[in-house]
Amino acid sequence: MPHMSVTLRYFASLREQLGTDTESLNLSSETTVGAIREQLSARGGVWAIAFSSERILSSVNHQMAGPDVLVSADDEVAFFPPVTGG
């Protein structure tokens, strides 16, 4: 069965909470941002705590993306807290 991989990235306080800034995730098919979130949350511990928070935002290939946005092979999906620039 063909599989695809996507790159996940974590920023700021979320990165500190999870203890990692990036990973490669293997998926068996196209999926959604929301499904990836659930998968990460299912790891338990700090992952469950972090991804239970609705304030964590997400993007796919540098564009803001809600839970229904599709994720395909080689996409870059990032998760981060509300932004505080300027």
Place this chain on the structure above:
Amino acid sequence: MHPRFQVRVQPECFDLGEECDRLRRHDASIGAIASFVGVVRDINDEVGVDSLELEHYPGMTEKVIEGIVEEARTRWSLNSALVIHRVGRLGPTDPIVLVICTSAHRAPAFESCAFIMDFLKTKAPFWKKESTPDGERWVEARESDANAARGWQGR
């Protein structure tokens, strides 16, 4: 993006006067230059700030700010615009962000400048971590910034 519209994310400081001169030169149809400079304060939410670390998402941050500038261009007639946002470690009195907008007349220049800042505050992927006498803490997003951005709907 059109060359007269630029976005830069960089650690280095900037010079407001120099950048204004650069935009003004070679475009005699500019009648108005409006600007904003955001600066690091030594206190935030009643806690002293020794320094702050500005993190961003290389690639996405620039793209988001460019999108905000493009949105401003659809709303106002602008000759040119420049946004510079610094990253890395900064201290009190350090400039953080620069927005310059030019137009034939002052209203578009003033308004687009404010618009770009309100949306940069709420949309651009940057995160600030403050070093205080009591330790480090991540700055929280403000409701007032979200309200400022919402305020542009219908204007």
